[in-house]
Amino acid sequence: MPAYLDHNASTPVDPRVLEAMLPYLSGPYGNPSSLHRYGRLARDAVERARGQVATLVGAQPGELIWTSGGTEANNLALKGVCQGGRAGRLLYGASEHPAVMEAAESLRAAGWPVEVIAVDAQGRIAESAFRQQLRAGPVRLASLMRANNETGVIHELAPWVSAIHAAGGWLHVDATQAAGKLPLDFAGLGADLLTVSSHKIYGPKGVGALVVRSEVELQPLLHGGAQEKGMRGGTENLPAIVGFGAAAELALQELETRMAHQQDLRERLDAGLRAIPSVRLFGDGAPRLSNTTQFSLEGWDGEALLMHLDRLGYAVSSGSACASGSGEPSHVLLAMGVDAMVAKGAVRVSLGKDSQAAEVDGLLRALSQLSGRTA
Ligand SMILES: Cc1ncc(COP(=O)(O)O)c(C=O)c1O
Incomplete structure (x- = not known):
């Protein structure tokens, strides 16, 4: 592989994580909503996981x-808040994931006032445009x-929280x-809703x-039983929730080690990429996640490059995984003002906690071989 x-x-x-999950696939099989002992065992596991994810x-x-x-x-977050009452615009960032963008656009199609928050050439929030948007009238939600x-570019959200609230809106992160x-730090940031996976x-x-502050008026998407305080009906996915909880606890315990390890490898990767003349890095002037680099190699289409790298032994992504196969240039890069032809050539490398220097070095060798050649 x-x-x-x-x-x-x-x-x-x-x-x-698997070890933590296994007993819940073969053992306590009660419904967490049941009042008997089987149910109570399942409920305890769901609530333990809730604490683990909340702490993260x-x-x-x-x-x-x-x-x-x-x-x-x-x-x-988007549909539940917008359908929850008060008027006001829904604002979302131009580089958001399709899970935000398409949800927002479906609200626009249904008649909601929706506006896009521009990003600059590095993928950061375009500050003066956003400030003006916030002053232009009531806001329901900013996402x-x-x-x-794709780029790993980090948005500094703390400076915006009070301005969003002053415009009457909630902040979804x-x-x-x-x-x-x-x-x-959901509480420290002062955000109102936050998504994790x-x-x-x-x-x-x-x-x-979805983390939701109690003041937020939210309508459920799924109507059914009283699970999740009526906000998401349906029997809980017990083994998966237990696994999520265990993963969250480990992520918090190992956060600094993972960040430092990935940062070292990413700097090695970026230095190697900069030494290849036909490489262009995206979002390189902004703070980025310790594990992510997106770039293009001149003369290559991103998907052709991805398939070549796959054959050479490296699994990377072209733009966002969800957009792969669409042949469309990444909307994130287009929002950053990258030319559509260049954007079509984008490839993303995202390292993990167990990634190795030898993998980065091998990938760089493969890219050096491919640079100067075309698909
Ligand atoms: C920023 C972002 N938001 C949302 C999602 C969707 O998450 P899930 O795959 O759990 O539906 C992804 C997945 O790639 C993502 O990267």
Whole structure:
């Protein structure tokens, strides 16, 4: 199998997480809503995990709603808030993940006032434009990611919280890529909603959470039982939730070690890439996640380069995994003003906690071989 350098798309399940999950696949099978002992065992496990995930993001356990992942959490945040009452515009960042962008655009199609917050050439929030937007009238919700999945560019959100609140809006933070890679402090930041997903932090796929401050008026997307205080009906995915909790606890314990390890490797990667004349790095002038680099190699289409690298033994991504196969240039790079032809050539490397220097060196050798050649 090729060296796996696509951790922003998904991470392997940590063996310690699997160990925590296994008893819940073969053992306590009660429904967490049942009152008998089987149910109580399951409920205890769900609540333990709730505490573990809440601690990772600096929130209270009672503020957390389980979802099927980051996509559902983002949809719940945007649709749940906009459909919850008060008027006001929905603002979202131009480089947001499709799980925010498409949710917002579906609200626009249904008649909601929606505006895009521009980013600058480095992928940072375009400050003066955003300030003007906030002054232009009431805001219902501003949705901004903490860190970008493609470029790794980190958004500084703290300076915006009071301005968003002054405009009457709530702040939703998509922290799907930031969790486990940056310290998160939901309470300290003063954010109102925050999204996290398990499979980006070495937990199982198909489980995530939306953190919601109690003051936020939220409408559920899924109506059904009274689970999650009526905000998300449906029997909880017990083994996945237990795995998410275990992954969150490990992510917090090992945050500094993982960040330092990835940062070393990424600097090695970036230095090697800069030495290849036909490489262009994106978002290089902004603070970036310790594990992520997006670049293009002149003369190459991103997907052709990806397939070549796959054959040579390196699994990377072209733009966002969700957009792969679409042949469309990355909307993130287009929002940063990158030419569409250059943007089509983008490839993303996302390192993980167990990535090795030898993998980075091998990838750099492969890229050096391919530079100067065309697909
Ligand atoms: C920034 C961001 N938000 C949301 C998502 C969607 O998360 P999930 O795959 O858990 O639905 C992703 C997944 O790549 C992401 O990177």
